[in-house]
Amino acid sequence: MNAASEMAAFDRLPAAVRARLAASRFDFKAVTIAADRRAHRLSVAETVAFIGEMEAWAADAEKSADCGDGNRLTPAKPPRVDEMVERIRNSY
Structure with missing residues (x-):
């Protein structure tokens, strides 16, 4: 994935999702x-909530991550996207 394709993907996202991504520290x-x-047919509001779920996962993963070579951390567990989506759908 190059920078141009990543920027193009960002530009195609709805404004609220772009704003939420831009505000994230991750x-x-x-x-x-x-x-x-x-894949999960998320609405804009659900996608914004999904980013919040990913932030919570990332913050927890940061605490329990394994230190690798250099300054990179390796999460102990991958995010459970299906569970995040289910939680979001149950809250709406």
């Missing part, structure tokens, strides 16, 4: 968010 890829949005 570097979530627009391509990945767009793919999850399509």
Whole structure:
């Protein structure tokens, strides 16, 4: 994935989703968010909530991550996207 395709994916996202991604302290890829949005047929509001769920996962993962070479962290567990989507859908 190059920078141009990542920027194009960001530009195709709805404004509210772009704003939420831009406000995040984590570097979530627009391509990945767009793919999850399509795969789970998330509305704009659900996608914004999904980014919040991903932030919570990332903050927890940061606490329990394994230190690798250099300054990179490796999460102990991958995000459970299906569970996040289910939680979001149950809250609406």
